[in-house]
Amino acid sequence: QQQVKQSPQSLIVQKGGISIINCAYENTAFDYFPWYQQFPGKGPALLIAIRPDVSEKKEGRFTISFNKSAKQFSLHIMDSQPGDSATYFCAARKTPGGYQKVTFGTGTKLQVIP
């Protein structure tokens, strides 16, 4: 029940296209859903996060869509650029009562080709 399932495992998108990465969770107690971006040889960087009281959050070209009833959330990268080529991890955790451990997805390796 603690798993976060992420798909696809890898993704190739043409420059200018839309990259979509999907995640699904089981634990309804999760109430904070961050996305991390990791470039080769670097640590994961917090990209964008959402709480389940909103269905969408947008920051620049990055948008999280959240479907509470389906227990799914997704990352959309609009106008994808070669510089977006990285591995993306979704994550989930509970926040009430102080910090709770975060559960990470398995990662999606995105390659944006010119």
Next chain:
Amino acid sequence: SAVISQKPSRDICQRGTSLTIQCQVDSQVTMMFWYRQQPGQSLTLIATANQGSEATYESGFVIDKFPISRPNLTFSTLTVSNMSPEDSSIYLCSVVKQGPEVGEQYFGPGTRLTVT
């Protein structure tokens, strides 16, 4: 955000030896963690570093193999003891800073360890 530095950035070690990894944060943080990430894999939590007390280890990780110290609110060390090739991995320090609503979690650049 938080600026996290780790030393060393990478190392190649012989089996049977130990390596201590340092993590320094630019400001006081509520919580510090150590993760392991094997090539092409997701992140696995090793332990929570507790200031002034013993670390809290996750299932499958033990203090004798991964001793951790956290003497203050900005610094922690992780030692990988009696190393074997299976310990070859990236080790990541992570911190949580309490924000107005929820603590955001940040990661250091990682230490790439190769055991020969």
